[in-house]
Amino acid sequence: MGGVLNLSGLDLNLVLSLRALLEERNVTRAGQRIGLSQPAMSAALARLRRHFDDELLSRVGGQYELTALGRALLDRTATACDLLERVFSSRADFTAGREEHEFTLLASDYAAAVFGAGLVRIAHAEAPRVRLHFRRLPADVTEDTATVLSTADGLLMPHGVITGFPAVELFTDRWVVLVAEANDEVGDRLTMDDLARLPWVIYQRTYDAPAARQLSMLGIDPHVEISVDSFQVLPYLVAGTRRIALIQQRLAERLSGVAAVRVMEAPYEAVPVQMALWWHPGHTHDAAHIWLRETAARVGAELSPRHPGQG
Secondary structure, eight states, X not given: OOOOOOGGGSOTHHHHHHHHHXXXXXXXXXXXXXXXXXXXXXXXXXXXXXXXXXXXXXXXXXXXXXXXXXXXXXXXXXXXXXXXXXXXXXXXXXXXXXXXXEEEEEOOHHHIIIIXXXXXXXXXXXXXXXXXXEEOOOTTTTTSHHHHHHTSSXXXXXXXXXXXXXXXXXXXXXXXXXXXXXXXXXXXXXXXHHHHHSEEEEESOGGGOHHHHHHHXXXXXXXXXXXXXOSTTHHHHHTTSSOEEEEEXXXXXXXXXXXXXXXXXXXXXXXXXXXXXEOOGGGTTOHHHHHHHHHHHHHHHHHSSSOTTOO
16 A cells, blocks of 8 residues: 556556446446447456455445445546546647637636626637536535546636645635615614624635635624525525625626615725636646636736726
């Protein structure tokens, strides 16, 4: 245990076989999935069992079940296959106006709305055969960032959450507070007492709202009535109630008029949002990813001239 694996002695086709076997839990179906005969897939399973010194699939009644190691390998194998596919599809040249390509970006609904809209607009005009997919951030993004990044082309996330990976700086934003128009408990200015006294709606992925975490350092423990995984629903859950919510100013401006809420200044110096596009180092020299990052920087530059808080 703990030795260095010599990849030169490993048949990478076994990775495909392993994924198919773990996901199908059936030798015949796994073989059909990747174009191998039943005897060939049985031979692959035997090799995998010798390599891992584990059955991987054990017969229970009339069907196969994954062993403990098989369950542990299930997600890892899918991630490894995704990364291998990305490695071997890397390109030295990329002509955006002519070529087909598909990019997957992990992002909150805030990042997709504020930044993604500009990226989609440029891609539509300059790279009509490029497809963009925005996927919700996975729950384990902070615990297993390298694995998460290996499954996508980029991660839209503010600084202060992950480190140690390359990133393109995009734009800055600031936090403001939503208050219902009919909430007469709040005057013309919010106070720290208001934040402590009133019920809250919060974005449940706290790493995307560091300004909310900051409150605990200021001695305020917000009374949370509702938590959601979407920034864009916050105005609807504040309107007509005593609740308040933190939201990014750029998003609040885009949502202006969707609900009867006031956008107010926070009564403390909330840590700003410094948004970036992060990527796995394996993508650094790929021509298509270079185009993506350069285009992302252009979109960020378009968002930058107006400093948040200025008209």
